[in-house]
Amino acid sequence: MEHDVPPVLSLDIGGTKLAAGVVTGDGLIHGWQLAPTRREEGPRRVLSRLFDLGRKAVAEAGAPEVAAVGISCGGPLDTATGVVQCPPHLPGWIDVPVVALAAEAFGVAAVIENDATAAALGEHRYGAGRGTTTMLYLTISTGVGGGSVIGGRLHRGAAGNGGELGHVMVRPGGRPCTCGRNGCLEAYASGTAIAERAREALAAGRPSSLSSIELPTAEDVSLAAAAGDPLAAEIWDETTWALGSALTDLVNAFEPELVVLGGGVTRSGARLLDPVAAAVARDAMPPAARAVRIEPARLGAGVCVVGAGAVAHDLVSGKTDA
Amino acid sequence: MEHDVPPVLSLDIGGTKLAAGVVTGDGLIHGWQLAPTRREEGPRRVLSRLFDLGRKAVAEAGAPEVAAVGISCGGPLDTATGVVQCPPHLPGWIDVPVVALAAEAFGVAAVIENDATAAALGEHRYGAGRGTTTMLYLTISTGVGGGSVIGGRLHRGAAGNGGELGHVMVRPGGRPCTCGRNGCLEAYASGTAIAERAREALAAGRPSSLSSIELPTAEDVSLAAAAGDPLAAEIWDETTWALGSALTDLVNAFEPELVVLGGGVTRSGARLLDPVAAAVARDAMPPAARAVRIEPARLGAGVCVVGAGAVAHDLVSGKTDA
Numbered sequence: 001m002e003h004d005v006p007p008v009l010s011l012d013i014g015g016t017k018l019a020a021g022v023v024t025g026d027g028l029i030h031g032w033q034l035a036p037t038r039r040e041e042g043p044r045r046v047l048s049r050l051f052d053l054g055r056k057a058v059a060e061a062g063a064p065e066v067a068a069v070g071i072s073c074g075g076p077l078d079t080a081t082g083v084v085q086c087p088p089h090l091p092g093w094i095d096v097p098v099v100a101l102a103a104e105a106f107g108v109a110a111v112i113e114n115d116a117t118a119a120a121l122g123e124h125r126y127g128a129g130r131g132t133t134t135m136l137y138l139t140i141s142t143g144v145g146g147g148s149v150i151g152g153r154l155h156r157g158a159a160g161n162g163g164e165l166g167h168v169m170v171r172p173g174g175r176p177c178t179c180g181r182n183g184c185l186e187a188y189a190s191g192t193a194i195a196e197r198a199r200e201a202l203a204a205g206r207p208s209s210l211s212s213i214e215l216p217t218a219e220d221v222s223l224a225a226a227a228g229d230p231l232a233a234e235i236w237d238e239t240t241w242a243l244g245s246a247l248t249d250l251v252n253a254f255e256p257e258l259v260v261l262g263g264g265v266t267r268s269g270a271r272l273l274d275p276v277a278a279a280v281a282r283d284a285m286p287p288a289a290r291a292v293r294i295e296p297a298r299l300g301a302g303v304c305v306v307g308a309g310a311v312a313h314d315l316v317s318g319k320t321d322a
Numbered sequence: 323m324e325h326d327v328p329p330v331l332s333l334d335i336g337g338t339k340l341a342a343g344v345v346t347g348d349g350l351i352h353g354w355q356l357a358p359t360r361r362e363e364g365p366r367r368v369l370s371r372l373f374d375l376g377r378k379a380v381a382e383a384g385a386p387e388v389a390a391v392g393i394s395c396g397g398p399l400d401t402a403t404g405v406v407q408c409p410p411h412l413p414g415w416i417d418v419p420v421v422a423l424a425a426e427a428f429g430v431a432a433v434i435e436n437d438a439t440a441a442a443l444g445e446h447r448y449g450a451g452r453g454t455t456t457m458l459y460l461t462i463s464t465g466v467g468g469g470s471v472i473g474g475r476l477h478r479g480a481a482g483n484g485g486e487l488g489h490v491m492v493r494p495g496g497r498p499c500t501c502g503r504n505g506c507l508e509a510y511a512s513g514t515a516i517a518e519r520a521r522e523a524l525a526a527g528r529p530s531s532l533s534s535i536e537l538p539t540a541e542d543v544s545l546a547a548a549a550g551d552p553l554a555a556e557i558w559d560e561t562t563w564a565l566g567s568a569l570t571d572l573v574n575a576f577e578p579e580l581v582v583l584g585g586g587v588t589r590s591g592a593r594l595l596d597p598v599a600a601a602v603a604r605d606a607m608p609p610a611a612r613a614v615r616i617e618p619a620r621l622g623a624g625v626c627v628v629g630a631g632a633v634a635h636d637l638v639s640g641k642t643d644a
Binding site for chain 2: 133160170250252254285
């Protein structure tokens with residue numbers, strides 16, 4: 001039923017990367033483009049380069065025209081007015097009317113969605129969540145974000161930012177989180193938080209194979225843990241514990257049939273998924289634990305572009321949800 | 323639009339009390355009946371008395387006939403097959419086909435709903451949540467339960483028990499919870515948990531005005547805290563902290579426009595609501611915190627009967643949700 005919608009242009013505004021592509025009704029990306037954000041240049045110049053990237057995607061896709069523009073961006077943003085308010089990944093972007101600017105630049109209707117919410121829609125319509133009624137999606141990356149599909153429809157929430165699934169508290173009074181609270185899932189399971197804990201432990205003189213790496217990343221920690229390094233294993237175990245604890249809370253609260261885990265940290269595969277799934281199976285309420293599956297995302301790095309494309313498809317076809 | 327549905331009989335199976343009433347399309351209860359559960363008598367005798375109570379409600383309501391029977395009961399239960407599986411508040415009730423038995427007893431269709439889920443629907447349709455799109459309901463009573471309305475529809479979840487909002491973890495490794503995990507909201511904020519902490523502290527020799535009461539209840543703790551008793555204040559502060567922390571998680575995850583708090587512990591009014599609302603306003607993500615209101619429930623002790631009545635109304639009218 002999605003295959004007869006016309007192609008749309010999809011744009012993703014990340015803190016480090018811009019992406020663009022033409023998304024067709026089958027969820028495929030055509031004319032995929034990537035460029036550095038260089039956010040320090042400010043919204044006017046970045047958006048000018050983003051729109052150029054979009055034009056290049058349209059040209060390379062061989063699409064004579066696109067029916068709408070879908071934009072994905074980290075929140076907080078006002079989806080109703082199409083304004084990016086003050087996202088932490090884009091310092092200085094205060095109340096930027098991105099939707100109006102995009103509509104003007106491309107001469108078609110435009111729409112914006114919180115990036116993790118868009119990604120949840122993308123995985124639901126074209127990825128791991130196809131056919132599910134209640135699905136949670138978490139992206140474990142620089143930060144931890146997420147979104148939900150409930151009753152088959154994308155849940156946007158009262159302020160339009162959907163659920164912030166990365167800000168479930170796992171340790172009261174714990175590590176400071178970007179949200180201002182302490183001990184959130186994001187403060188333990190994000191790639192940033194994994195790398196920070198490793199660097200702090202090394203700076204405190206803890207012996208580890210990681211000390212041979214100048215600035216160890218989350219992936220370095222994952223690999224060293226797999227190789228038996230005790231410090232890395234300790235950090236990794238805390239990471240999977242935090243994720244298992246937060247997912248147990250979320251599985252209890254939403255009783256979903258599927259939780260999809262995406263983002264760079266999930267490249268660790270079973271080293272991340274297996275202990276997390278075991279914690280949920282052990283700790284969640286039995287009916288919820290029996291009903292849920294936990295699976296890796298399928299759409300990879302283009303998930304936000306696919307998701308924002310799906311939002312734009314819905315705009316064109318008059319649908320208001322997933 | 324709800325006013326033209328015919329009256330239904332509503333039955334509530336609690337751990338200590340049975341209730342019955344005829345619920346009309348305006349959400350009012352007629353012929354209200356209450357009786358002790360005496361659960362030790364087992365399902366056959368308890369259900370026989372419950373159905374008698376239902377007949378009495380129908381007679382006293384002056385309703386010549388009811389169009390359906392709605393039943394509310396603590397989970398876990400299988401709403402699809404109408405079977406009560408093994409609820410902790412009814413020991414020995416294993417796989418009891420309550421819906422089939424009620425349909426046979428009254429000669430009309432019957433339906434069962436998790437009691438907290440039914441209560442969420444009741445508050446949404448007739449109480450504090452009228453007109454809201456996304457609403458959470460928590461009942462803080464012997465235990466802590468809850469339900470959610472999302473996109474204007476009751477959310478039943480993948481196993482039909484809706485969300486278990488009382489099992490958000492607030493303190494890892496904390497007090498044991500009835501669910502088998504440690505440190506859940508229920509293990510701190512339920513009336514049972516409040517009273518237990520007081521009794522433990524008194525048994526440990528902590529001085530308090532509560533020591534003059536043989537078995538202090540949650541309400542005694544609330545009153546003593548208000549009167550300045552230091553031990554009671556400490557327990558009360560921990561209670562509102564736990565509730566504020568769990569609600570912050572839930573407000574972040576669902577981004578609701580309204581959270582409704584009901585159940586016996588909320589009779590403490592502002593002593594409970596004010597610190598909890600302040601914690602959410604301070605700690606939740608700013609867009610979610612700005613979008614949400616936290617309000618007391620309006621339907622009182624009959625909320626599950628009203629809610630199960632609404633479920634039965636939907637059965638009659640062919641609606642499948644709120």
